Amino acid sequence: MYHGIVDSPLGPITLVCDGESLVGCYLEQQRHRPAETDFGVRDDHVVAEAAAQLSEYFAGERRTFDLPLSFARGTDFQQQVWRALCEIPYGETVSYGELAARIGQPTASRAVGLANGRNPIGIIVPCHRVVGANGTLTGYGGGLGRKQQLLDLERGHAQLSLV
Missing domain, CATH: 3.30.160 (Double Stranded RNA Binding Domain)
Incomplete structure (x- = not known):
């Protein structure tokens, strides 16, 4: 390594x-x-x-990452969650419950939250795009201030491209 x-x-x-x-x-x-x-x-x-x-x-010039990723250090469930994170579009958010439903386990929102918190490839695997059920910011391993900065960055660039 x-x-x-x-x-x-x-x-x-x-x-x-x-x-x-x-x-x-x-x-x-x-x-x-x-x-x-x-x-x-x-x-x-x-x-x-x-x-x-x-x-x-x-710089706002890239919305998706094209890198070889390895999740070998995660459990099967964690890997499933991390792969699902990669499907959340740039500039958008989903709740933990929505993410749980997306992986076919609608009652597993807490487990999804724990797996999200263990994401080893932050930003690139966009765990910052997961928010609470009411849209509020909840836990982020890099700190809530950084999570807000990442979401603001993406929303700002997403809005600019719509003009």
């Missing part, structure tokens, strides 16, 4: 790869973030491409 650190409008982001796929994208002080000493450092094409795509995302 290797990592690289890139700057972003949200602060430093640590990108982790296994040489073939991106396995982590962590904000500084994020819950469930592994220690940087757990990974080596080297120039890696996956990290470089993830950094480039994140830069485009923050």
